[in-house]
Structures are given as C-alpha cells and as structure tokens.
Amino acid sequence: MTAPADPFALLIGKLNRLGPLDAADETAIRALPHRLASEPANHHLVREGARPTEVCLLLDGHACRYKTTRGGGRQIVSFHMPGDLLDLQQLMLPRADHDIVTISPARLAWFPASDIKRLQQNRPAINEALWRDTLIDASIYREWVLNVGRRDAKSRIAHMLCEFAARRQAAGLGGAERFELPMTQEQIADATGMTAVHVNRMLHALAAEGLIARDRRLVEIVDWNRMQRAADFDPAYLHAAA
Amino acid sequence: MTAPADPFALLIGKLNRLGPLDAADETAIRALPHRLASEPANHHLVREGARPTEVCLLLDGHACRYKTTRGGGRQIVSFHMPGDLLDLQQLMLPRADHDIVTISPARLAWFPASDIKRLQQNRPAINEALWRDTLIDASIYREWVLNVGRRDAKSRIAHMLCEFAARRQAAGLGGAERFELPMTQEQIADATGMTAVHVNRMLHALAAEGLIARDRRLVEIVDWNRMQRAADFDPAYLHAAA
DNA sequence: CGCCGACTTGAATTCCTTCAAGTACGGTGG
DNA sequence: CCACCGTACTTGAAGGAATTCAAGTCGGCG
Numbered sequence: 001m002t003a004p005a006d007p008f009a010l011l012i013g014k015l016n017r018l019g020p021l022d023a024a025d026e027t028a029i030r031a032l033p034h035r036l037a038s039e040p041a042n043h044h045l046v047r048e049g050a051r052p053t054e055v056c057l058l059l060d061g062h063a064c065r066y067k068t069t070r071g072g073g074r075q076i077v078s079f080h081m082p083g084d085l086l087d088l089q090q091l092m093l094p095r096a097d098h099d100i101v102t103i104s105p106a107r108l109a110w111f112p113a114s115d116i117k118r119l120q121q122n123r124p125a126i127n128e129a130l131w132r133d134t135l136i137d138a139s140i141y142r143e144w145v146l147n148v149g150r151r152d153a154k155s156r157i158a159h160m161l162c163e164f165a166a167r168r169q170a171a172g173l174g175g176a177e178r179f180e181l182p183m184t185q186e187q188i189a190d191a192t193g194m195t196a197v198h199v200n201r202m203l204h205a206l207a208a209e210g211l212i213a214r215d216r217r218l219v220e221i222v223d224w225n226r227m228q229r230a231a232d233f234d235p236a237y238l239h240a241a242a
Numbered sequence: 243m244t245a246p247a248d249p250f251a252l253l254i255g256k257l258n259r260l261g262p263l264d265a266a267d268e269t270a271i272r273a274l275p276h277r278l279a280s281e282p283a284n285h286h287l288v289r290e291g292a293r294p295t296e297v298c299l300l301l302d303g304h305a306c307r308y309k310t311t312r313g314g315g316r317q318i319v320s321f322h323m324p325g326d327l328l329d330l331q332q333l334m335l336p337r338a339d340h341d342i343v344t345i346s347p348a349r350l351a352w353f354p355a356s357d358i359k360r361l362q363q364n365r366p367a368i369n370e371a372l373w374r375d376t377l378i379d380a381s382i383y384r385e386w387v388l389n390v391g392r393r394d395a396k397s398r399i400a401h402m403l404c405e406f407a408a409r410r411q412a413a414g415l416g417g418a419e420r421f422e423l424p425m426t427q428e429q430i431a432d433a434t435g436m437t438a439v440h441v442n443r444m445l446h447a448l449a450a451e452g453l454i455a456r457d458r459r460l461v462e463i464v465d466w467n468r469m470q471r472a473a474d475f476d477p478a479y480l481h482a483a484a
Numbered sequence: 485c486g487c488c489g490a491c492t493t494g495a496a497t498t499c500c501t502t503c504a505a506g507t508a509c510g511g512t513g514g
Numbered sequence: 515c516c517a518c519c520g521t522a523c524t525t526g527a528a529g530g531a532a533t534t535c536a537a538g539t540c541g542g543c544g
Contacts (some may be wrong), residue, residue, distance in 0.1 A: 047480075067384060070474050073392035077384045089377045092370065097381050097479040120373075121366050128334065131362075134376060135331045139339050142309060142319045149390040149435030150315035153500070177495085184522065193391030195501055200524060216523095232312050236291075237339040240414035279502065395532070440532055442492060458491095458541085 007109035018129040024162035046100040054110040056086040061106030062182035074190035104182045148193040156192040181217040249351035260371040288342040296326040296352040298449035303348030318354040318433035347423045398434040401474035423459040
C-alpha cells in the first residue's frame with residue numbers, strides 16, 4: 001500500500017463511486033481546508049462522549065469503531081480502510097457514541113465539520129454521495145447484527161473475511177483472493193462476538209476445509225464459491241460500493 | 243393508542259424533535275402527496291431485493307426490519323413505532339437489502355420518494371432532520387451489534403426492554419415504566435439472537451429478581467435503576483431522540 | 485366449546501468459553 | 515549478531531450458557 005499523494009483525489013474518487021460529481025463539485029472539494037496527520041496503531045481518533053469538530057478521511061492504514069459494556073466487554077462494530085470517511089455522524093450528532101481507533105499505523109486528513117456541512121447544503125451531488133455512504137454504513141451494521149446474532153462461529157469469521165475482501169476490492173485496494181489482514185485474532189474476536197481462542201480454532205477449521213490458506217496474517221481465499229456459501233455471504237448489502 | 247388524526251402533524255412533530263423547522267418547511271411538508279393505508283399484523287411493507295419508490299411513515303402500530311440467513315435463521319435488526327420513518331434508505335439506494343413487516347395491525351402513510359428527495363434538496367432544515375434520523379438509526383444498529391455480540395442473555399433482553407421503553411417515551415407515546423409489548427417472545431428472540439425458549443426463561447428470571455413485573459405482554463419496569471444496570475443500558479446512543 | 489398460536493417447563497446435548505500452558509515471531513538493546 | 519522480551523498465536527481440557535427436543539398449559543377467537 002503506497003501512500004496516496006493527494007487526499008482530495010482519494011475523496012473525490014470515493015464520492016464519485018457513490019454518485020457522479022461535476023467539475024464544480026470537485027472544485028469545491030479541493031477548496032476544503034484540511035490538515036494531514038500520521039498516527040501509530042492503537043491511536044484513538046474519536047472518543048466516546050467527545051464533541052469532535054472535524055471529520056476524518058482515512059488515507060492509509062486501517063481503523064475500527066468499537067463500543068464497550070460496563071463489564072469490560074468490547075465489541076468492534078466496523079472496520080475501516082483507506083478512502084473511508086470516519087464519523088460523518090458528527091456533522092449532525094453532537095456527541096460521539098463510540099470510540100474510533102487505528103488498528104495499524106495510519107495517515108489521515110482532517111476536515112472541519114462546518115466546511116463539509118456547507119458542501120452538503122450547497123452541493124446536492126455531494127450531499128447525495130454522503131447520504132449514500134452513510135446508508136451503506138447502516139446496511140453494513142444491519143448485516144453485522146445478523147452475522148453476530150444468527151450465524152455460527154465458523155460462518156461468522158468466514159463472513160467477516162468475505163466482507164473485508166469485497167470492500168477492499170470495491171475500494172480499489174487490490175484483489176479479493178489474497179490480502180493481508182490488518183487486525184489481530186483478538187480484534188476479529190471482538191468484531192464477531194467470540195473469544196480469540198475460538199477465532200483461532202475456526203480459522204484453522206476454515207483452512208483445514210480448504211476454504212482459505214493462511215500464512216501469518218496473509219489470507220488467500222482458495223475457493224470463492226465454497227467460501228461464500230460457508231460464509232452465507234451475499235454482497236448485495238454492500239450496495240456495490242463501500 | 244388512539245390513531246393520530248393527521249399524518250403531517252406526526253411527521254412534523256418528529257422532524258421538529260430532530261431539528262427545528264420553520265413555517266416554510268412545515269408548509270412544504272403539508273403539500274406532500276401521500277396515500278393512507280391500514281394493514282394487518284405480519285404484512286410485508288418492503289421486501290428484500292425490491293425497488294420501492296415510496297417512503298413509509300408509521301402512523302399507528304408496530305413494525306420491524308429483519309434479515310435472514312440462507313439456513314433459515316431470522317434476525318430482526320430494528321423495531322419501529324408510530325412516528326418512525328421506514329426506509330428512508332430507499333431514497334438513495336435502489337434495492338432494499340432487508341424485509342420490513344408489521345408486527346401488529348398498523349396504519350401507514352406512503353410518500354413518493356421523489357417528493358421527499360426534493361425536500362432534501364430544497365429545504366436544508368428538513369435535510370438536516372432526516373440526516374439526524376438516519377444517523378440515530380445507525381447508532382441504534384451499533385448498539386444492537388454490541389447487545390447481540392457481547393452481552394449475556396439476561397442483559398440482552400433487559401436492554402431491549404429498556405430501549406423500547408426509552409424510545410416510546412421519547413416519541414411521546416407514553417411512560418417508560420409500564421407498557422404493552424407489541425412483539426411475541428419469538429420476535430424478541432429473533433431480535434436478540436436467541437431462542438424463544440431461552441427468552442421465556444430470561445423474562446422469568448428478570449421477574450424473579452424483581453426488575454420487571456409481567457402480565458401477558460404488559461411489562462412494568464419495577465426498578466429503573468437496577469434494571470438499567472442489569473441491562474447495561476445508557477440512553478446516550480439514542481441521542482435524545484428516536 | 486374447541487382450536488390454534490403463544491407461552492411455559494424439564495432434560496439432554498452442543499457450541500463456545502474459560503482456564504492454563506506453551507510456541508513463534510518481531511523488535512530492541514547489548 | 516544474538517539474547518531478551520512482549521505480543522500474538524496455538525493447543526488441550528474442563529466447564530457453562532444457551533440450544534434443542536419434547537411435552538405440556540394457557541388464553542383469545544371463531
């Protein structure tokens with residue numbers, strides 16, 4: 001993953017995939033003030049209860065959102081990859097209801113929320129693209145509720161892997177057959193509502209069945225058809241973007 | 243629950259709670275074409291894969307969204323009550339990725355998606371209120387991922403009850419201490435990722451601990467403080483609306 | 485009155501967790 | 515370059531929470 005030279009190109013590319021922008025839209029985006037930042041892994045970008053005034057575009061690296069129970073349980077509710085807009089939600093909701101943290105070293109661009117909001121009001125095509133992005137996020141949350149609520153451990157993991165592969169590919173970050181996972185097995189466990197021990201066993205089971213091949217965090221999906229079936233994965237919920 | 247006389251008053255009240263509308267906004271809403279409908283329980287309002295061209299406002303009764311696994315498992319991903327806008331998402335996403343069904347007899351108002359979309363473009367305050375509504379829905383989905391992924395059976399049910407009570411109250415539909423559940427224990431099971439049998443046992447356990455009192459589907463929350471603690475319920479994620 | 489869906493209860497089973505050791509690897513400092 | 519250290523990963527065995535299977539009971543409605 002080489003670092004993209006231009007945050008605007010990444011953002012425009014992303015939004016264009018969600019809905020066509022015209023030249024004036026692109027000009028307006030390129031005029032956005034912003035600041036760049038590099039952060040190590042496990043660095044918090046947003047804290048629950050905070051009142052952030054900036055919106056974050058992930059340029060490089062990976063991040064996740066998570067919530068915690070009072071008992072200390074941790075649930076990751078989404079993973080994010082380069083090109084993802086993090087917390088569009090703080091445009092409209094004053095307080096963050098969850099944490100966002102990097103899971104690998106990351107480069108970021110921060111935009112003032114007020115400027116994005118101005119674009120929403122003045123540029124209908126941008127408003128529409130941002131709407132789509134938010135609605136797709138919501139669709140992914142629904143699929144995660146299903147995943148965690150109604151699939152068994154092996155399918156859950158398989159589904160998570162399929163989703164990661166499909167989104168990666170849709171975002172133009174590489175192929176879906178072979179990729180490096182940025183997250184630990186513990187983080188996979190927190191995302192799928194299981195324990196790290198059982199994640200480990202299920203990864204081995206998927207490999208033993210010939211669905212995937214693993215070398216450290218490198219994953220190869222050996223047989224997409226069988227894998228999709230085992231995962232109960234139907235990419236329709238990603239709405240051909242993400 | 244007496245039926246509201248005016249769908250517009252319900253919609254305007256709802257949006258006003260999300261963000262202040264001015265007189266022109268209200269006039270624009272009252273000019274929306276629409277059709278009223280009454281449906282029995284277990285009537286599908288939206289089918290997965292469909293391309294609906296209307297947006298539905300629930301006037302009276304209850305509904306839920308659900309997704310299914312290929313193996314036949316069913317996961318309810320949200321419950322809806324009078325005043326809720328169902329599937330704002332089809333304004334922007336062509337195909338429904340889940341089903342929506344009534345769980346009790348319901349009265350509905352259907353608005354053409356194109357007219358709502360026009361309001362989004364021309365009336366910034368309405369756009370903002372709809373954004374908030376959608377973002378709150380997304381926040382609720384995240385909480386459900388946490389609920390299903392990381393809480394034990396008793397807490398899950400307790401949390402579901404607390405959320406239902408809090409949303410009911412926020413929507414001005416009555417108190418939070420005592421209410422009638424519209425859903426069967428089977429539906430509670432489908433929402434919390436458990437079996438109906440175990441839902442039954444956990445409801446009895448909650449009653450035995452003096453947290454709730456039940457008479458058929460009538461629920462009284464006997465001790466909100468203890469119940470909130472047992473449920474690990476913090477209403478912040480509802481963002482003071484819903 | 486009788487039927488059907490919703491609810492209730494018990495017993496056996498299973499999937500996943502918990503607990504407990506260990507191993508492999510990448511990074512750091514000597 | 516190698517010893518050391520911490521984190522991530524791996525594996526086994528025991529325990530537990532929730533499911534499954536199997537019978538009921540209750541209550542509303544035709």
